[in-house]
Amino acid sequence: MADKLRITLVKSPIGAIPKQKATIEALGLKKLNKTVELPNNDAVKGMVWHVRHLVKVEEI
Structure with missing residues (x-):
């Protein structure tokens, strides 16, 4: 399991x-199109x- 998530805003x-x-x-x-890295908790x-239709998520 990854310890961080890379979250990118892809829809306004x-x-x-x-x-x-x-x-x-x-x-x-x-x-x-800005990205943040947050802990995977x-x-x-x-x-x-709750906003899965607005963002793209990758495990890192």
Whole structure:
């Protein structure tokens, strides 16, 4: 199991509901095609699950 996740914002959250916009912001994603590396834990996985249609996730 990988210890980090590389998360990239691939779709704009403009039309998303406010809760999803807040989740994107909480993940540290501000602009389209920007990438963050976060720990692979249940909290981050849950956040990613809620915005899975807006992001691309890779295990590293």
